[in-house]
Amino acid sequence: GAGVSQSPRYKVTKRGQDVALRCDPISGHVSLYWYRQALGQGPEFLTYFNYEAQQDKSGLPNDRFSAERPEGSISTLTIQRTEQRDSAMYRCASSLVSRGFGGSPLHFGNGTRLTVT
Amino acid sequence: SQKIEQNSEALNIQEGKTATLTCNYTNYSPAYLQWYRQDPGRGPVFLLLIRENEKEKRKERLKVTFDTTLKQSLFHITASQPADSATYLCALEGGSQGNLIFGKGTKLSVKP
Numbered sequence: 001g002a003g004v005s006q007s008p009r010y011k012v013t014k015r016g017q018d019v020a021l022r023c024d025p026i027s028g029h030v031s032l033y034w035y036r037q038a039l040g041q042g043p044e045f046l047t048y049f050n051y052e053a054q055q056d057k058s059g060l061p062n063d064r065f066s067a068e069r070p071e072g073s074i075s076t077l078t079i080q081r082t083e084q085r086d087s088a089m090y091r092c093a094s095s096l097v098s099r100g101f102g103g104s105p106l107h108f109g110n111g112t113r114l115t116v117t
Numbered sequence: 118s119q120k121i122e123q124n125s126e127a128l129n130i131q132e133g134k135t136a137t138l139t140c141n142y143t144n145y146s147p148a149y150l151q152w153y154r155q156d157p158g159r160g161p162v163f164l165l166l167i168r169e170n171e172k173e174k175r176k177e178r179l180k181v182t183f184d185t186t187l188k189q190s191l192f193h194i195t196a197s198q199p200a201d202s203a204t205y206l207c208a209l210e211g212g213s214q215g216n217l218i219f220g221k222g223t224k225l226s227v228k229p
Binding site: 004033035040041042043044045048056058059091093103105106107108109110111 | 126148149151153158159160161162163166168206208210216217218219220221222
């Protein structure tokens with residue numbers, strides 16, 4: 001099967017607009033993660049889900065950021081009232097089993113490049 | 118505070134030599150540590166996982182060690198090739214919630 005799919009690949013938006021980034025994980029994968037990656041840096045954790053339950057949202061920068069995974073498959077990361085500092089690569093990853101079960105590898109998508117003008 | 122450090126931002130070596138990358142961490146007690154490879158414009162790709170009770174793990178030309186006393190993992194690529202040029206990231210499980218925290222990465226360049 002297909003890997004993790006993210007859309008759109010690129011998103012340019014004006015400051016103050018809301019954006020929704022979509023992630024379609026590998027079929028059957030239990031856990032889904034959102035990361036943000038700046039150029040030359042490692043991925044920065046934002047939030048993760050087991051099935052439809054959001055397990056940890058401690059990495060979300062502020063309350064303008066939210067995520068959902070209502071049916072335990074596709075996930076949406078929403079950023080409200082975007083600001084220029086939100087510009088970054090947003091990456092989604094999925095893993096077969098949930099965290100804590102021996103360290104299941106993450107499979108990453110190619111990301112959504114968000115630019116806020 | 119919790120911290121993951123990868124020894125250098127960039128490492129340049131000659132083809133055929135062994136590349137050694139370092140990952141140090143503080144204020145974590147991870148049950149395992151993972152290494153990923155990332156090519157420009159792509160997402161990270163999983164390479165190896167090593168658990169706290171394992172000293173060493175091998176996969177083809179790759180070798181990872183894990184010293185929980187030193188709080189350090191070493192990642193070796195033997196007989197390096199130009200195709201090994203990429204950024205290598207270490208990651209470990211942080212906190213009680215089980216999120217996976219990444220280091221900044223080391224950019225490896227293998228010259229022919």
